[in-house]
Amino acid sequence: MNSVINKNNFVQSLLKILPSQCVLHEAEDLAPYECDGLSVYRATPMAVVLPDNIEQIKTVLTLCHTENIPVVARGAGTGLSGGALPLDNGILLSLARFNQILDIDTENRTARVQPGVRNLAISEAASTHGLYYAPDPSSQIACSIGGNVAENSGGVHCLKYGLTVHNIIKLQIITMQGEELTLGGDTLDSPGYDLLALMTGSEGLLGIITEITVKLLPKPAAARVMMASFNDVATAGQAVSEVIASGIVPAGLELMDNAAIRAADDFVQAGYPRDAAAILLCEVDGNEHEVADELEQAKAVLKASGAVEISIAGDEQERLKFWAGRKAAFPAVGRLAPDYYCMDGTIPRHQIATVLTRIHELSDEYGLDVVNVFHAGDGNLHPLILYDANIDGELERTEELGGRILEVCVELGGSITGEHGVGMEKINQMCVQYNSNELTQFHAIKYAFDPDGLLNPGKAIPTLHRCAEFGAMHVHHGQLPHPHIERF
């Protein structure tokens, strides 16, 4: 009862400081905001606030700060780790109306954009100048650049062109106290600490991003892709290392296993070899001379590494066809089972064969099929676990299997998330990746920006209590972690 009164009072306070079209509070208006791209977690916020300008953001943050109301920022809501999952005692701050490309500076090859601008829209706008924005997460048609910064999003071209952190130069943010700050600059470096790097991938815990300046790159004159087929997955994994060791940095190097090959081929008729145990898609780009040289070199390396068949896309149409299968892999897998769960872990490249074997064993143990599609060049796995949410307990088993896969990644020297973020989804696995001193250090960083802990609380960095409850903690030098915490 009390919380209903609180909610009504707070909504009234919001309506006093904001135009009514900026505040959603009726149940039917809130429903679309219950979840982000990870729809297994849902919550209804007290209100959704859709500011039109920066002053309104400051006003809302100041009010929330005074009233001690948590704030969760949301871009396009395509995130896959529940980072924009609302809190029922907080507000959801949607940056959707900040959707303007403010400036394209062709001289300095940068674009100044608002956080709600779609990733792909930047490259589309820059295209007439022969420029583009490099990071291309698979959701790029829909995801917002603000969300990309919050998650440090990647894509298929990261190995050569880097992540979001490598492709932005300046951020305007507002702190929870309502203060405006500029991080980074229009220059290649900035005085003081690299807060631009710290903010990138901070999952909405440190500040609200209101403007982003991104780097634009000249569009490569040429891009060619080849498809190499393998009789077993381990050989394909080894071939990835051989390509890199040979001195080529491919623009993209993607691996799909047999289940993924068949699903994608059924879905978009990509012309994939349906009997291959695995295929590698290897793309090189640059000027036409570089591309011709590297294509030859990559072909020779793949052949020597055991590829049984190599085909090079003859023209742009065939290149797009090769990629169509990869790009449609997730929806294609979606047709194999009522539901699928997309995981995101990373491993050192030389562990590809080992991790695929371990995933296979775990898949058998849980009786759940796993399809593998991943950014092999970066060692970034996206195992897709097939399940049926209507079968009692199957989602829970799926989540457990996913967690076990991530723990294997950590054990092999990798990470629990390459590009999707921790959010709500991998909060427990953070206890595997980091020990209590490290987590405490993260909390201290959070405190430096947001002492009251009002920005996206409960996401990304677990409390030590949560880790104690979760149980599967990082054991350092044989010592029990968090010895001072009670066990339940």
Place this chain on the structure above:
Amino acid sequence: MTSAADISTTLADQVKTAFSCRQPLRINAGNSKAFYGNTIEGDVLNVNAHRGIIEYQPSELVITARSGTPLNEIETALAENNQMLAFEPPLHTEHATFGGAIATGLSGPRRAFTGAARDFVLGTTVINGKGEILSFGGQVMKNVAGYDVSRLMAGAQGTLGVLLDISVKVLPLAEKEITLVFEFDQQTAHDQLRQWILQGHAVSASCFTNNILSVRLSSTESSVNHSISELGGEITDNNIWIQLRHQTHPFFTDNTRLWRLSVPPATEPVLQDHNQLIEWGGALRWIAGEDAIYEQAAALNGHATRYALHTNSDSDPFQPLGPTMLKLHRQLKQAFDPELILNRGRTYSSL
């Protein structure tokens, strides 16, 4: 050369002791970049003996080494496998260390085209101001678990933590690398360079001084040959990039008082009554002179650093931070180093 050794625990114990008695520490390794920041007081914490390459598999494009490892040792190991530190860490005397390169975060001629030190950092193990050994990031290309503390360490000059082990991404050496020289005025040089980049020529460094534009091209054999035939100019050896990187070029030896001016690359010619050298496609301008140029830098949306290569500076050499920014810096410093003992005052006197 001293052999590889892991002295992490010894160092952590020293920091722990200093933490308990609030004794400021001055982190020291090769001491090759002492000029880059304030001269500070404190007991010396010598990380020189913490050295050795921990892991290097060329096919991973990653090297992990202890902070006291000489840069020479790392670059030799990489060169044997046709790889490099692509940010070209500058000012390498034979004493310069890997830790010093990352702590100062300085980058050489390739920076504008390939990335800065911070762009290549993948993971670090550090000692915070309480003497705790903490690991962040890792040896993988992509890792978004937790805040990116590793990149934050690049350029923090030890004020947030003592670097112990660092993993960085490395890149293959280009098949062919050459230098072309042209005689242009500043605006023509800038326009030409910009055009070549847009045309896809594999530019990997640029330098403009005294109406001479030098451009380095790094790519495959046929790509570089094609550029040579298209761009013209005169082919010369690649020595200028070594001289620029380590600041042994005559511009740096002749001008003892310098300003490092970082501006948007397309910034028009500025401070023309000063002798200058321009790198990074226009984004980095070395200005000879004594008088502070902080205000001019700010007006150009840039920042300036007093760069007294051959002397020690005695006051904050870096562009002043605004009050809100400085407050946040102090809070962040406290988060890592609550007693303010690590390299206190090295970057800004209040940090």
